[in-house]
Amino acid sequence: MFKGDLMFRNLRLKLTLINILIMGILLLLFILGTYFLMERQIIKQSEGVLRNLVAAIESGSADRLAEFDRTEYFYVTTNQSGIILKTYFARSDLDQRKYSEIVQKIVSGKRDKGDFDWHDHSYSFLRVPLQKGSGFLVVFVSIERDMEILGFLLAALAIAGLVCLALAFYSSLFLADKALVPIKKSWQRQRDFVADASHELRTPLAVMQTNLELVLGNPKETVEEQAVWLENIGTEVTHMAKLVDDLLFLARVDSEQQLLELSRFSLDRAIGEVIRPLLPLAAAKGIQLKQEIEADVDFSGDEKRIKQLVVILIDNALKHTPAGGEVTLALRTRGTCLELLVKDTGVGMASEHLSKIFERFYRIDNARSNNLEGTGLGLSIADWIVKSHHGSIQVKSSPGKGTSFLVTLPL
Incomplete structure (x- = not known):
């Protein structure tokens, strides 16, 4: 046991x-x-x-x-x-x-x-x-x-009390099982989270240690001659910093300490500020980044987190779209709601993964995730941002036909 x-x-x-x-x-x-x-x-x-x-x-x-x-x-x-x-x-x-x-x-x-x-x-x-x-x-x-009669009443009450205690015992076992279900899930999630986090941190640490050993093993070589090892260390440091930031963010979310800073802002302007630095990145990968942004859309929410949501979805699409593909970002209003659509023509994924991709550290063991950098926490953070704004996020995907994320937020 x-x-x-x-x-x-x-x-x-x-x-x-x-x-x-x-x-x-x-x-x-x-x-x-x-x-x-x-x-x-x-x-x-x-x-x-x-x-x-x-x-x-x-x-x-x-x-x-x-x-x-x-x-x-x-x-x-x-x-x-x-x-x-x-x-x-x-x-x-x-x-x-x-x-x-x-x-x-x-x-x-x-x-x-x-x-x-x-x-x-x-x-x-x-x-x-x-x-x-x-x-x-x-x-x-x-x-x-x-x-x-009084003695009979006492005996009857005692017998009824024992029967009630027996029924209460089995009922209590049933209720205890029900009460422990969310605790077990939370405890299991915590175990998985710690195990996955330690695994994710162990990999960059091992790479850094290996590269440091190579550098220290050749003390007479110049920095330029050992640039490849130092660049590897720098890459892993950046990766670890991003991973630690995401872990701290989710830890604050779990402890309900990650509060929103609500304000009224122009959503189309905020998305434009996010997209602008991503255009050169998409061009460098040979991916066409299309924009279909409705103008004059005001939104009440946390501007910083909404920008983070857009970055996560666009970055996710760019990572899984090969050269020559397309990524489309669309913003439109629908009555009392607004819709944010991020669609790519990438490798896609099978339907059995769609309900799990928002879980922390969930990985798909296929070409979609091979040789791709990332913490495995982005979509979990995106899911929290959407839900904290009382919205919903839906995903549709087919292998070889791309993936689309539809975010619906109340105006």
């Missing part, structure tokens, strides 16, 4: 466990909250029944007591010392002797109401002073069924 795979596997597990922990805490709070809320409701309900029973007993009305025939309750009257004077049982087969101990505790205690478990039974009680004479009336109501 690769180190990166292990890292992402551990990160996936960590994200899942964190999600499960948070979900478990929330479920636990929900279960406990629901349980205590229901328990409080049962206690409140039993208190209401007890007060109604007390009112019925104190009124001495048999009709009112008949309303509680289905309720398992009993009551006792005691003196101030807790000695039971009278006992009444409803729907219960327990006798007075079994309750004398708990009655003594209630009478001597400080609480007038509450609940307790005794001999595997659950009860609520209410203690009130006797209306006639000294002593107490203590009424008991069974809450056994209510507590059974």
